[in-house]
Amino acid sequence: MAPKNLLLAKDDGDDQQLFRDFLVHRRDVTLMPIAENGVELLAALELIKHANDLPSIIILDHNMPRLNGLQTLQILKREKRYSHIPVIVYSTYVDDDLIRESKDKGAFKVVSKPFTKEGYHSMIDEFVLSITKHSK
Amino acid sequence: MEQQNARYQSIEHLHRQLEEKERELEELRYQFEEARETIDAIRNGQIDALVVEGKDGHQLYTLQTADRTYRVFIEKMTEGAVTLSQQGIILYANTQFANMVKYPLSSVIGLSFDQFITPKAISQYRELFQNCWNADAKGEVYLLCDGDKIPVQLSLTTLELQDGLALSIIITDLSFQKTIQEQLRQRNEQLEIINRALEISNHDLQQFASVASHDLQEPVRKILIFSHLLRENLDLLSPDSIKYVEKIIESSTRMKRLIIDILSYSRLSANDFGIEEVNLNDVTRELLEDFDLQIEEKNARIIVTNLPLVQGNKGQLRQVFQNIISNALKFVKTDVQPIISISGKRIATKSFNSREDPGGDFALITFEDNGIGFDEIYLSKVFALFDRLNSKDKYEGTGIGMSIAKKIIDKHNGLITASSKEGAGATFKIILPLRHTPS
Numbered sequence: 001m002a003p004k005n006l007l008l009a010k011d012d013g014d015d016q017q018l019f020r021d022f023l024v025h026r027r028d029v030t031l032m033p034i035a036e037n038g039v040e041l042l043a044a045l046e047l048i049k050h051a052n053d054l055p056s057i058i059i060l061d062h063n064m065p066r067l068n069g070l071q072t073l074q075i076l077k078r079e080k081r082y083s084h085i086p087v088i089v090y091s092t093y094v095d096d097d098l099i100r101e102s103k104d105k106g107a108f109k110v111v112s113k114p115f116t117k118e119g120y121h122s123m124i125d126e127f128v129l130s131i132t133k134h135s136k
Numbered sequence: 137m138e139q140q141n142a143r144y145q146s147i148e149h150l151h152r153q154l155e156e157k158e159r160e161l162e163e164l165r166y167q168f169e170e171a172r173e174t175i176d177a178i179r180n181g182q183i184d185a186l187v188v189e190g191k192d193g194h195q196l197y198t199l200q201t202a203d204r205t206y207r208v209f210i211e212k213m214t215e216g217a218v219t220l221s222q223q224g225i226i227l228y229a230n231t232q233f234a235n236m237v238k239y240p241l242s243s244v245i246g247l248s249f250d251q252f253i254t255p256k257a258i259s260q261y262r263e264l265f266q267n268c269w270n271a272d273a274k275g276e277v278y279l280l281c282d283g284d285k286i287p288v289q290l291s292l293t294t295l296e297l298q299d300g301l302a303l304s305i306i307i308t309d310l311s312f313q314k315t316i317q318e319q320l321r322q323r324n325e326q327l328e329i330i331n332r333a334l335e336i337s338n339h340d341l342q343q344f345a346s347v348a349s350h351d352l353q354e355p356v357r358k359i360l361i362f363s364h365l366l367r368e369n370l371d372l373l374s375p376d377s378i379k380y381v382e383k384i385i386e387s388s389t390r391m392k393r394l395i396i397d398i399l400s401y402s403r404l405s406a407n408d409f410g411i412e413e414v415n416l417n418d419v420t421r422e423l424l425e426d427f428d429l430q431i432e433e434k435n436a437r438i439i440v441t442n443l444p445l446v447q448g449n450k451g452q453l454r455q456v457f458q459n460i461i462s463n464a465l466k467f468v469k470t471d472v473q474p475i476i477s478i479s480g481k482r483i484a485t486k487s488f489n490s491r492e493d494p495g496g497d498f499a500l501i502t503f504e505d506n507g508i509g510f511d512e513i514y515l516s517k518v519f520a521l522f523d524r525l526n527s528k529d530k531y532e533g534t535g536i537g538m539s540i541a542k543k544i545i546d547k548h549n550g551l552i553t554a555s556s557k558e559g560a561g562a563t564f565k566i567i568l569p570l571r572h573t574p575s
Contacts (some may be wrong), residue, residue: 014358092353093399096451114394115360118370 004128005054007032008091009072010061022063022120028128038067042075045082057131062091062098066126070105077106082120086131201247216288216307219295224249224265224303225425237284249305254278254285261290268292268303276310287314305548346403349395356395397536400455400493402427404543411572414450416443416457416501420478422456430465444499447572452544456552459537460564468560475510478506484565488553503564509556518554549573 006029010016016034023031023129032055032078035041041058048054058076062069069089076082090097094112102110109130154555159447172443210217216233218226226247234241237252252396253261257277264275273292278285282526287310295302363384370378378491420440424431431438446453461476490500510518549569 012354018361073506092357093350093396095403112355115357116364117361 002127004029004056005032006030006057006059006124006127007035007041008054008059008061009035009038009064009069010059011036012061015061018120022117023124026121026124029124037064037067038072038075041072042067048065051081054082057081057127058085058087059090059127060087061091073102073105073107088127095106097136154361185236214309216309218244218249218305218307220249220303222301222303222304227302236279236281236286236288236307236309252280254280265303266559269294269301275509279307286311338364342402345398347401349399352566353392355389356392360385360392364390375433393535397540401536401540401543403549404452404540410449411447412450413445414448415445416453416480416499419450419454419457420461423454423461426458427461427465434466434468434474436468436476439475439477439479439481441477443478443501444482444570446499446568446570448548448568449544452547452566455540456544456566459541460503463537463564464503464507464562467505467507467509469506469508471561472506475506478502479504482570483567486551488551488565488567497569499568499570501566501568503566504561505563506561509558509560509562511558512553512556517556519552 006023008016008019008031010019019031019034023029034073035044035046038060041060045054060069060072064072068074069091071086073089074086076085083106087106088109088111089098089102089107090111090113092113094110109127111123114123210230213230216229216236217228218233219228221227225503226245226249229241229244231241234244237244241260250258250261250265254277260275264273264277267273274289276287276289279288289308289310291306291308293304293306295304330542366373367378367381367385417440420443424438424440430436449487457478459477462475465474477503480499481492481497482494482496483490483500484496486498488500490498490538491494519538542552545566545568551567552564554562554564
């Protein structure tokens with residue numbers, strides 16, 4: 001099975017590094033260059049020429065400068081070229097409001113940030129599993 | 137000479153007769169004058185009775201007409217009353233009016249009424265005075281009284297007197313009413329200011345709790361992640377260092393839970409309150425699935441019977457059940473199999489003493505455990521924010537769980553209580569109205 005391309009937008013350097021450290025050993029997921037915020041993420045997507053090279057999962061940190069997670073999500077879902085890509089909203093604190101708003105805007109999942117290495121891995125496991133189910 | 141004497145005598149006689157007639161005339165004039173005055177007095181209402189000399193002696197005639205009652209009434213009433221000519225001159229005034237304007241009654245008559253109106257109100261009075269000849273009129277003006285002014289209401293009505301139209305004005309002193317109104321207005325204003333301040337401070341507090349919790353979460357998360365990573369390098373760490381890392385993880389885990397609990401408590405006030413039919417059996421079943429691991433670990437037995445359907449916020453009611461069940465699973469005795477029973481019945485009134493009533497409007501839900509219990513002298517502490525009855529070393533928890541439960545039950549217009557004996561298990565009881573009524 002081809003590895004899933006994962007595109008991530010988040011402004012927190014520590015968290016970016018954690019993603020890189022934890023994912024570098026995984027064969028089922030390739031981490032694309034991480035965008036600092038929603039604006040950068042959209043710009044990075046624009047640069048991808050072939051639809052085949054588009055990411056299979058997009059993870060958006062909710063708390064980002066310029067375009068936050070929900071705003072970016074809304075733009076992605078309006079673009080025909082990107083609307084099929086499952087988007088995961090990722091936040092330190094997840095409450096009912098965030099879940100409702102994200103789902104309304106077409107988010108695939110809303111998750112709270114893990115507290116351990118195992119947490120990161122099981123989170124990614126779950127993404128991969130549900131994306132595989134989703135695309136079948 | 138004799139003849140002359142006789143003529144003198146007859147002249148004198150005539151003279152006397154003339155004088156007598158003049159006296160009679162005088163007498164008649166006097167009587168006429170008296171009669172006219174009497175008639176005037178009767179007409180003006182100054183006389184209640186009169187004595188008339190008749191054939192059979194003196195006779196008393198009393199004037200017991202509606203007029204007298206009316207005059208007494210006008211004099212005794214607490215309102216001022218005046219009658220004005222069409223030129224606005226005071227023809228009549230009662231004592232009360234004179235007292236109001238602090239003028240002797242005798243000198244009020246004949247004055248122009250508008251001189252008792254404050255300059256500011258004069259145009260309003262003139263308008264009333266003009267309009268009242270067509271239809272009764274009412275208005276509020278200020279009356280001048282010896283340098284002071286008092287708020288009054290004027291009620292103007294035209295009167296048909298014998299010499300044409302006149303105007304009657306009833307003057308009601310509004311000072312007391314105005315003072316009360318003013319006090320009320322001031323109180324309301326103060327209340328509004330306090331209310332606004334309270335709202336702002338409430339909002340600030342919520343905002344603060346929410347922001348603080350959000351922003352506090354991230355550093356705690358980092359501490360946790362990095363200390364977890366540190367702990368993985370077991371071969372690099374001395375036994376002491378491992379112990380310290382463990383402590384860091386423990387403390388930051390606790391802090392993380394505290395933050396989440398504060399956040400959910402503060403959000404309870406802000407949350408819009410969605411109401412739906414909630415099947416408490418389903419809520420409990422789902423919860424027990426979540427607690428599966430803990431139940432197995434502690435070999436606990438959970439007995440659930442007959443929970444009712446209520447109207448409420450499902451997420452919040454679930455939270456209440458979760459906090460109570462989690463408490464029951466937490467405070468178990470180590471040497472006894474934990475048994476937790478959750479049961480429901482319908483009751484007639486919103487009281488823990490209410491009788492059971494299968495058609496009652498309220499649900500009573502009882503959570504009973506056989507855990508360590510608590511001394512009832514601490515009952516008030518069970519539901520207080522941050523109060524803990526047990527040391528956090530032995531039993532983890534933030535002390536917010538039961539406060540959240542209480543706040544939610546309050547929002548549902550319900551009741552919550554607990555009873556226990558130290559070492560003999562605890563019982564939590566909840567009353568919920570079956571139909572939700574907004575408070």
